[in-house]
Amino acid sequence: MKFILHATPEITPKPLIAEVILETGTLLNIDRADVKSSGGEVIIDVHQDRYNIVTAAFKKRGATITPLEQPIIKDDDECVNCGACISVCPTGVISFNDDWTVQMEIAKCVQCGACVIMCPQGALKVSK
Amino acid sequence: MSKKTIQDINARITDGSVHVVTAEEMPGIVAELGADGAAREVDIVTTGTFGAMCSSGAFLNLGHSDPPIKMQKVWFNDVEAYTGLAAIDAYMGATQLSESRGMEYGGGHVIEDLVAGRSVDIHATAYGTDCYPRKLLDTTVTIDDINQATMLNPRNGYQKYNVATNCSDRTLYTYMGTLLPDCGNATYSAAGVLSPLYNDPTYQTIGVGSRIFLSGAQGYITGQGTQHDPTNNFATIMVQGDMKRMNKKYVRGATFHGYGTSLYVGIGIPIPILNADIAQATAITDADITTNVLDYGVARRSRPILRKVTYEELKSGMIDINGKEVTTSPMSSFHDARAIAEELKDWIKKGEFYPTLPVENLPNTGVVFKPMKQMGEQPTVADVMAQRVTTIRQGLTVEDAARAITEGNFNHLPVVSDEDKLVGIITAWDIAKAVAKSKRDKLDDIMTRNVVTADTSEPVDTAARKLELHNISAMPVVNKHSKVVGIITSDDISKLVARR
Ligand code: SF4
Ligand code: SF4
Numbered sequence: 001m002k003f004i005l006h007a008t009p010e011i012t013p014k015p016l017i018a019e020v021i022l023e024t025g026t027l028l029n030i031d032r033a034d035v036k037s038s039g040g041e042v043i044i045d046v047h048q049d050r051y052n053i054v055t056a057a058f059k060k061r062g063a064t065i066t067p068l069e070q071p072i073i074k075d076d077d078e079c080v081n082c083g084a085c086i087s088v089c090p091t092g093v094i095s096f097n098d099d100w101t102v103q104m105e106i107a108k109c110v111q112c113g114a115c116v117i118m119c120p121q122g123a124l125k126v127s128k
Numbered sequence: 129m130s131k132k133t134i135q136d137i138n139a140r141i142t143d144g145s146v147h148v149v150t151a152e153e154m155p156g157i158v159a160e161l162g163a164d165g166a167a168r169e170v171d172i173v174t175t176g177t178f179g180a181m182c183s184s185g186a187f188l189n190l191g192h193s194d195p196p197i198k199m200q201k202v203w204f205n206d207v208e209a210y211t212g213l214a215a216i217d218a219y220m221g222a223t224q225l226s227e228s229r230g231m232e233y234g235g236g237h238v239i240e241d242l243v244a245g246r247s248v249d250i251h252a253t254a255y256g257t258d259c260y261p262r263k264l265l266d267t268t269v270t271i272d273d274i275n276q277a278t279m280l281n282p283r284n285g286y287q288k289y290n291v292a293t294n295c296s297d298r299t300l301y302t303y304m305g306t307l308l309p310d311c312g313n314a315t316y317s318a319a320g321v322l323s324p325l326y327n328d329p330t331y332q333t334i335g336v337g338s339r340i341f342l343s344g345a346q347g348y349i350t351g352q353g354t355q356h357d358p359t360n361n362f363a364t365i366m367v368q369g370d371m372k373r374m375n376k377k378y379v380r381g382a383t384f385h386g387y388g389t390s391l392y393v394g395i396g397i398p399i400p401i402l403n404a405d406i407a408q409a410t411a412i413t414d415a416d417i418t419t420n421v422l423d424y425g426v427a428r429r430s431r432p433i434l435r436k437v438t439y440e441e442l443k444s445g446m447i448d449i450n451g452k453e454v455t456t457s458p459m460s461s462f463h464d465a466r467a468i469a470e471e472l473k474d475w476i477k478k479g480e481f482y483p484t485l486p487v488e489n490l491p492n493t494g495v496v497f498k499p500m501k502q503m504g505e506q507p508t509v510a511d512v513m514a515q516r517v518t519t520i521r522q523g524l525t526v527e528d529a530a531r532a533i534t535e536g537n538f539n540h541l542p543v544v545s546d547e548d549k550l551v552g553i554i555t556a557w558d559i560a561k562a563v564a565k566s567k568r569d570k571l572d573d574i575m576t577r578n579v580v581t582a583d584t585s586e587p588v589d590t591a592a593r594k595l596e597l598h599n600i601s602a603m604p605v606v607n608k609h610s611k612v613v614g615i616i617t618s619d620d621i622s623k624l625v626a627r628r
Binding site: 044080082083084085086087088095096099100101111114118119120121 | 178179180217294305306308312317380382383384385390392445453454456458459460461462463464466618
């Protein structure tokens with residue numbers, strides 16, 4: 001399961017992620033990290049069995065957690081099933097069904113935004 | 129050999145006995161019955177394609193205002209249309225960009241908005257005449273308020289198209305979509321097996337006056353498309369249709385990031401099966417249609433051909449380019465192309481659509497598709513670069529570089545290795561910064577290592593684009609051994625442009 005870790009400037013300098021990995025003994029996958037002076041935003045992927053333990057450990061350290069259930073949103077009214085978005089996706093989220101409609105395995109999305117730029121119909125959005 | 133006339137076929141539509149199949153179903157039928165048997169069995173084969181067709185647009189007649197205006201300029205939702213016609217006619221081109229929203233919204237979107245029944249703001253200006261005194265007009269209309277809304281596309285429905293990939297080291301934004309560096313992906317267009325023109329490659333049944341499915345309405349082919357190139361299987365058609373009858377599903381404004389706007393248009397052409405030859409032609413499959421993979425990393429008219437591929441390979445989702453597995457993306461919708469072929473089949477079966485034979489066929493031979501005639505030689509980097517260029521050897525100090533720059537009175541100093549190969553570049557600004565930070569020793573610490581370079585035979589325009597993209601004002605010109613043979617600056621280019 002994926003979630004967004006929001007960290008305020010006060011806690012960003014701390015080795016938050018390393019601490020949580022050590023404390024919970026859980027492997028975390030960092031899909032994307034965006035750290036600015038105004039704080040940090042990291043997308044983390046963790047096995048669903050460990051989701052509660054890991055998010056609790058982050059919360060204890062003052063971070064805010066937003067679950068990322070829909071990392072990428074497709075507007076089906078806008079989508080023409082052209083498939084232009086398929087080849088730019090680095091993690092193979094998008095593919096054709098047998099009937100040439102487009103399907104998305106959204107759990108694999110790392111919110112890189114490449115497909116959003118590619119889509120000629122403006123049908124895709126990464127959720128915030 | 130079995131032969132039928134268009135009258136025979138149309139009579140079957142009237143009495144409900146017509147046999148229509150799509151171009152996807154036909155290969156199986158021909159394989160089973162043979163071409164002659166298939167020609168006896170099948171009356172019409174329907175085709176379809178739905179993709180970006182940049183060469184699209186619409187004639188819009190607004191009706192007269194009071195007092196009347198002869199529009200000199202007109203904007204629909206801030207997108208300018210062409211008004212070099214009579215007073216209140218305009219031609220909206222699909223790739224015209226909005227003046228306020230840029231690539232986000234363009235002519236294609238205006239056309240979509242009109243077909244979808246949304247209201248559109250109109251702003252027009254004029255110089256005023258005795259017969260048309262009005263100079264300014266602002267109003268809002270829907271498609272019902274305007275007289276004729278005729279889609280007229282000078283070039284649509286390519287028989288096939290090239291496949292685009294990008295062997296350069298940076299991401300490109302093109303009309304074929306985003307092309308990732310190092311051949312990271314490949315994009316293609318056209319519907320392959322369903323492709324309207326490929327199913328009748330000698331255009332026996334396709335030509336001026338052919339009734340077609342155009343974006344959900346019945347439209348017509350009005351002639352060969354511009355750039356019609358049948359010799360190389362790049363034929364195109366000019367089409368027209370009534371926007372008021374179109375289906376918004378098949379008229380979709382599009383934006384290609386970093387390139388501009390376009391319009392997704394749906395075209396379906398019925399192919400009356402008059403004889404076995406035509407039946408045979410419609411038995412074409414994706415495996416039979418080949419096209420070239422081009423390197424769009426080379427911004428020249430003749431792009432290097434990397435290999436040939438079939439539509440079957442392209443549709444598999446992966447092709448091999450120089451030993452690398454490359455993911456493919458279509459830019460046109462096969463799903464909707466199929467829907468169009470099915471919808472057209474349905475219309476015919478219900479007796480709502482009668483195919484026509486052309487009053488004149490599309491030219492099939494003797495068409496020469498020429499590149500542009502250009503006057504004068506296109507200047508290359510070699511023509512404008514400075515051949516005398518001072519370089520500095522790697523390992524020397526910031527002070528040495530400062531001296532070279534002040535003595536020579538220039539801003540850019542390429543750094544070369546002992547073997548004379550380019551390894552970096554230093555600007556006067558780098559030196560100023562180094563001095564300010566009291567970093568005065570080795571050049572290696574302050575030089576830029578990833579140097580953007582030019583090639584002597586490169587056109588000046590591509591060099592200018594490189595300078596602009598990298599936001600730099602000069603590039604060393606190197607030969608194939610990475611040896612510096614000159615330097616080209618934005619000043620050199622501006623002087624050249626001023627002379628043109
Ligand atoms: S945002 Fe990136 S990872 Fe997610 S679907 Fe789009 S291209 Fe794939
Ligand atoms: S690129 Fe856009 S319109 Fe095309 S399939 Fe993907 S989401 Fe749909």
